[in-house]
Amino acid sequence: MSEWWRDAVIYQIYPKSFKDSNADGYGDLAGISEKLPEIASLGVDGIWLSPFYPSPQKDSGYDVSDYYDVDPIFGTVDDFTEMVQKAHELNLKVLLDLVPNHTSSAHPWFQNALNSKPGSDAREMYLFAEGRGENGELPPNNWQSMFGGPAWTRVSEPDGSPGQWYCHLFDSSQPDLNWRNPEVVSEFQKIMRFWFDLGADGFRVDQPHALIKAIDFPDHPYVEQAGSGFIEGEVDPPMWFQPEVHEILRQLRQTADEAGEKVLCGEGYVLPLSKMAMWVRPDELHQNFNFRFLDAHWVESIIKETIDESLDAFAKVGSQSTWTLNNHDVVRSVSRFGTDYSRPTQSDGIGPNDVQPNNKLGGEIAIGAALLMLALPGNCYLYQGEEIGLPDHTAIPDSERQDPTFFRTEGLRVGRDGARAPIPWESDSPNFGFSKAMKTWLPQPANYGDYARAGNKTLAVYQAALLLRKKHKLGQGELRWLGDDLFGFENSGVRIYHNFDDADKPMPAGEILISSLGSTDLLKPNETVWLVG
Numbered sequence: 001m002s003e004w005w006r007d008a009v010i011y012q013i014y015p016k017s018f019k020d021s022n023a024d025g026y027g028d029l030a031g032i033s034e035k036l037p038e039i040a041s042l043g044v045d046g047i048w049l050s051p052f053y054p055s056p057q058k059d060s061g062y063d064v065s066d067y068y069d070v071d072p073i074f075g076t077v078d079d080f081t082e083m084v085q086k087a088h089e090l091n092l093k094v095l096l097d098l099v100p101n102h103t104s105s106a107h108p109w110f111q112n113a114l115n116s117k118p119g120s121d122a123r124e125m126y127l128f129a130e131g132r133g134e135n136g137e138l139p140p141n142n143w144q145s146m147f148g149g150p151a152w153t154r155v156s157e158p159d160g161s162p163g164q165w166y167c168h169l170f171d172s173s174q175p176d177l178n179w180r181n182p183e184v185v186s187e188f189q190k191i192m193r194f195w196f197d198l199g200a201d202g203f204r205v206d207q208p209h210a211l212i213k214a215i216d217f218p219d220h221p222y223v224e225q226a227g228s229g230f231i232e233g234e235v236d237p238p239m240w241f242q243p244e245v246h247e248i249l250r251q252l253r254q255t256a257d258e259a260g261e262k263v264l265c266g267e268g269y270v271l272p273l274s275k276m277a278m279w280v281r282p283d284e285l286h287q288n289f290n291f292r293f294l295d296a297h298w299v300e301s302i303i304k305e306t307i308d309e310s311l312d313a314f315a316k317v318g319s320q321s322t323w324t325l326n327n328h329d330v331v332r333s334v335s336r337f338g339t340d341y342s343r344p345t346q347s348d349g350i351g352p353n354d355v356q357p358n359n360k361l362g363g364e365i366a367i368g369a370a371l372l373m374l375a376l377p378g379n380c381y382l383y384q385g386e387e388i389g390l391p392d393h394t395a396i397p398d399s400e401r402q403d404p405t406f407f408r409t410e411g412l413r414v415g416r417d418g419a420r421a422p423i424p425w426e427s428d429s430p431n432f433g434f435s436k437a438m439k440t441w442l443p444q445p446a447n448y449g450d451y452a453r454a455g456n457k458t459l460a461v462y463q464a465a466l467l468l469r470k471k472h473k474l475g476q477g478e479l480r481w482l483g484d485d486l487f488g489f490e491n492s493g494v495r496i497y498h499n500f501d502d503a504d505k506p507m508p509a510g511e512i513l514i515s516s517l518g519s520t521d522l523l524k525p526n527e528t529v530w531l532v533g
Contacts, residue, residue, distance in 0.1 A: 007475025043466030046093030338362025
């Protein structure tokens with residue numbers, strides 16, 4: 001087995017916002033096929049597609065109503081197989097998004113549960129519980145939804161009487177499945193095999209750390225401090241990190257292994273990294289996003305600490321770190337690094353009433369950070385638009401917002417729409433080449449034309465860095481810290497330096513392979529350089 005994933009660079013495609021082929025305002029699978037050569041020319045090893053399954057689109061496809069088909073807004077199963085064939089011809093692996101924690105409330109499984117009695121087999125597919133209070137009028141516990149508000153909704157029983165409550169760690173349209181039920185495990189193994197048979201090379205697994213909830217649904221012990229989340233170092237909340245999850249992951253891994261050289265990448269938000277490493281042991285997930293690195297403020301001491309912690313933790317279980325700076329759930333690195341990190345979480349987004357980012361500064365830091373990341377041992381994920389230095393759309397009007405976070409918090413949190421705006425392809429075309437529609441599903445800001453691909457300097461840096469990364473086998477290498485005054489490390493004969501200071505620094509000696517800002521004599525603030533010799 002080649003274990004191709006250990007040093008691979010995967011490019012995330014958010015289908016709704018990638019390329020619209022039929023002028024309906026939504027990106028689609030045919031649009032992806034059209035643009036695959038441009039992605040291949042970037043130098044990545046594969047693509048990961050966010051969900052394109054049939055869905056009411058209450059949460060942009062993460063509310064799945066049918067795991068065995070393609071939503072009409074994205075095309076057909078034939079469009080999918082054609083896209084996979086083209087990707088494989090371009091030597092690109094194709095990863096899909098597996099959404100196992102919850103379904104859409106429109107899924108037949110849940111509709112069957114609603115129309116069945118408490119305790120029935122249909123209800124055992126989900127997490128139903130009796131309410132508290134004299135007449136069950138209060139939620140079963142104090143759990144909070146990640147999108148705001150309580151994590152429980154009461155149903156009306158088939159006879160019309162007030163009934164049980166169902167758990168939804170996200171929107172009320174996304175009921176959580178009961179992974180203690182072997183039938184749920186079996187169903188998802190079938191789903192995986194279906195898409196493997198159609199050519200998929202693996203899955204990114206959504207929210208794997210939530211699959212098992214503590215028996216009897218005890219209260220979150222520090223909900224006032226953590227809300228729907230957790231506090232590192234405190235006891236694990238009853239909805240996250242339950243030890244029985246590992247057996248579930250082993251069963252999913254076995255399904256992947258039986259299908260050949262397939263890969264499972266977890267979205268497990270697990271900290272500290274010594275705990276996250278337990279999720280990528282040889283018989284569990286192949287990868288898990290390193291959120292410690294993504295969340296790190298771009299501060300020298302934090303970055304060094306994070307890299308050390310990462311390499312140590314994953315090496316102990318024979319795995320590798322999965323580095324990333326961006327995805328569809330967080331503020332893009334350009335906008336993130338151009339602000340002061342004042343938001344409670346990076347997924348809260350930046351709205352028109354917030355202090356606006358300095359995208360010039362953020363862009364310089366972001367390309368330097370990317371060049372540093374691509375030089376690290378392990379594998380990496382990039383997010384569409386990252387390679388052209390794209391910032392968030394930070395001025396989306398309330399009337400145009402789509403994220404359930406915005407609605408469940410009554411606008412207190414603007415949500416993640418800013419990172420999901422359709423990406424530009426051309427500077428002088430309608431909707432910057434994304435679509436010929438009169439209106440796109442999310443609006444684009446007027447300045448997106450400035451980031452079009454033709455002549456884009458950030459794109460040129462990414463292409464050159466990915467080529468050099470392969471040539472010098474940096475993903476397969478070992479890191480050794482350098483003792484210079486600058487932040488620096490050596491990997492596979494290449495020396496990498498980053499200037500975290502506010503002033504120029506003398507350029508270290510050696511032949512410059514690439515620099516994030518193009519300097520030759522001095523290393524500018526926020527600049528990264530790769531050297532040999």
